[in-house]
Amino acid sequence: MRVPKLAWSDEVPDPPDPGHLYELTSRPANYESTRDTFTTRITPLERFYIRNHFDIPTEMADWKLELKGLVAKPRTFTLAELEKMKQYTVEAVLQCAGNGRGLFVPRVAGVQWRWGAMGNAEWTGVRLKDLLAAAGVAKDAQHVQVQGAEKPTLPQTPAFIRGIPLAKAMHPDTLVALRMNGQPLSPHHGFPARLVVPGWVGDDWMKWLATIEVRADEPKGFFYETGYRFPQTPGKPGEAVPPDQMKPMTKLVVKSQLGSISDGDVIKAGKNELVGVAFSGEARIKKVDVTVDGGTTWQPAKLDSHDSNYGFRLFRYTWDAKPGKATVAVRATDSAGAVQPTTPVWNPSGYLYNAVEMISVEVRS
Amino acid sequence: MNRAFCILLVLGAACRSEDKPAPAPTPPPQPTPAPPVVTIDRDALLAGKLPDGAPETEIVNAQCRICHSVEYLTQQRLGEGAWKKTIDKMRKFGANLSDEQAASLVAFAAKYWNADLPGRTWSPGPPPAGALPAAPK
Numbered sequence: 001m002r003v004p005k006l007a008w009s010d011e012v013p014d015p016p017d018p019g020h021l022y023e024l025t026s027r028p029a030n031y032e033s034t035r036d037t038f039t040t041r042i043t044p045l046e047r048f049y050i051r052n053h054f055d056i057p058t059e060m061a062d063w064k065l066e067l068k069g070l071v072a073k074p075r076t077f078t079l080a081e082l083e084k085m086k087q088y089t090v091e092a093v094l095q096c097a098g099n100g101r102g103l104f105v106p107r108v109a110g111v112q113w114r115w116g117a118m119g120n121a122e123w124t125g126v127r128l129k130d131l132l133a134a135a136g137v138a139k140d141a142q143h144v145q146v147q148g149a150e151k152p153t154l155p156q157t158p159a160f161i162r163g164i165p166l167a168k169a170m171h172p173d174t175l176v177a178l179r180m181n182g183q184p185l186s187p188h189h190g191f192p193a194r195l196v197v198p199g200w201v202g203d204d205w206m207k208w209l210a211t212i213e214v215r216a217d218e219p220k221g222f223f224y225e226t227g228y229r230f231p232q233t234p235g236k237p238g239e240a241v242p243p244d245q246m247k248p249m250t251k252l253v254v255k256s257q258l259g260s261i262s263d264g265d266v267i268k269a270g271k272n273e274l275v276g277v278a279f280s281g282e283a284r285i286k287k288v289d290v291t292v293d294g295g296t297t298w299q300p301a302k303l304d305s306h307d308s309n310y311g312f313r314l315f316r317y318t319w320d321a322k323p324g325k326a327t328v329a330v331r332a333t334d335s336a337g338a339v340q341p342t343t344p345v346w347n348p349s350g351y352l353y354n355a356v357e358m359i360s361v362e363v364r365s
Numbered sequence: 366m367n368r369a370f371c372i373l374l375v376l377g378a379a380c381r382s383e384d385k386p387a388p389a390p391t392p393p394p395q396p397t398p399a400p401p402v403v404t405i406d407r408d409a410l411l412a413g414k415l416p417d418g419a420p421e422t423e424i425v426n427a428q429c430r431i432c433h434s435v436e437y438l439t440q441q442r443l444g445e446g447a448w449k450k451t452i453d454k455m456r457k458f459g460a461n462l463s464d465e466q467a468a469s470l471v472a473f474a475a476k477y478w479n480a481d482l483p484g485r486t487w488s489p490g491p492p493p494a495g496a497l498p499a500a501p502k
Contacts, residue, residue: 018489018490018491019489019490019491019492020489021489021490021491021492021496022487022488022489022490023436023487023490023493024436024440024487025433025434025436025437025440026434026436026493027433027434028433029493029495029496031492031493031496034489045496045497045498046491046492046496046497048496050492050493050496054432056495102440102484106444106480107441107442107443107447107480108443108447109441109443109447109450109451111437111440112440112441112442112484112485152432152458152459153431153432154431154432154458154459155459156457156458156459157432157458157459158458183498184498184499185498186495186496186497186498186499187495187496187499188492188493188495188496189496191498191499
């Protein structure tokens with residue numbers, strides 16, 4: 001793998017089918033996956049959602065990763081140097097903080113993601129802890145601030161800067177990934193390198209990773225100090241939350257979603273296999289329950305034998321559907337005991353939507 | 366069934382009579398200029414288009430689109446307060462709007478893209494250029 005010049009200006013060849021992504025905004029590119037994407041454990045690259053704050057960077061031929069701040073030996077890494085280091089693979093769900101924002105009532109501002117701003121991939125790259133060890137982290141270090149090569153269009157717009165606590169940065173599963181599902185990262189997914197913070201919300205998974213700064217204090221900038229924060233004590237829907245009650249998001253929350261049916265579908269009476277995915281942040285999926293009568297009765301779905309710390313857990317349920325109208329829903333419970341709520345947890349930016357979703361279908365004989 | 370409908374926006378209708386200066390004793394007769402007529406049909410609105418002919422559409426094209434495409438605006442369904450907050454944030458982020466332009470943009474956005482308008486219509490398509498790994502070179 002080498003750094004191609006302006007690789008992302010290459011035209012995408014005509015797809016073999018109409019495609020599986022909804023264009024929510026064309027610039028910057030924000031695309032969500034169609035619902036039927038969530039019937040496989042690993043999300044194919046051509047279906048994987050895309051989330052950008054700004055235009056993707058195009059001047060990447062001289063890309064280097066800079067590691068600086070509270071370290072004994074500040075240094076840079078070229079892509080070739082990163083590739084020579086020991087590579088690790090972690091399967092993990094990447095989910096946008098705002099996935100499901102478009103489902104909140106009252107409505108909140110932002111990209112109106114519904115169900116498709118999530119995906120599960122096998123991420124391969126170097127451990128962040130190995131890079132930090134190569135530079136020598138100072139004793140008073142507490143945080144790792146990260147920034148990508150992207151730049152806002154206007155100088156007044158704050159740069160996208162994020163950060164994670166040193167303990168999460170030193171976790172053996174936290175990677176600087178070079179590959180996704182075995183392929184080099186695409187430009188929209190952060191080529192040549194992105195941060196992978198398994199179990200944590202996507203805003204920390206910095207793309208086109210250019211700078212890692214080890215610090216004693218918390219990261220700075222709008223997108224850390226104001227953006228991507230969640231109320232410590234959620235208030236009433238529609239109410240503002242004082243800034244001192246907001247803290248940075250960390251872990252994903254337990255969620256499950258059907259992929260094989262959508263609201264409004266007409267299905268055939270008889271045996272239907274319901275398929276979907278479930279995941280949680282730093283816990284595993286313990287069970288997924290299914291209702292086909294609007295929540296009156298619940299039955300356990302069959303969990304796929306493939307289980308992982310941070311990935312999708314595929315589930316299936318065979319439903320012997322009788323003619324008429326039916327309301328179907330799934331509800332996951334994780335190994336820490338967290339259960340999906342009936343109503344979403346209100347927060348002013350519409351983050352971490354994980355309410356049980358009621359899907360109305362019509363069964364015809 | 367034809368779901369299309371037409372929205373007419375008569376500019377200046379909100380001007381209150383007490384704000385007007387006292388009329389001159391003998392005003393010369395003048396033809397009344399036709400107010401700008403702004404039209405958009407419902408399907409276009411649901412598909413994320415901006416109304417034609419509105420001065421605010423020109424502001425959106427000149428300012429908002431420096432950084433992002435119009436669907437960023439047209440997929441929102443917000444009340445006036447939330448629109449004001451959003452446009453204030455965009456001004457901090459570099460949108461070059463006078464106070465008057467910002468106020469008129471807030472009213473314009475809240476008029477069309479509020480909670481009464483159903484969610485946007487979407488159709489799936491292929492990934493954008495740059496979404497897949499580059500071919501080996």
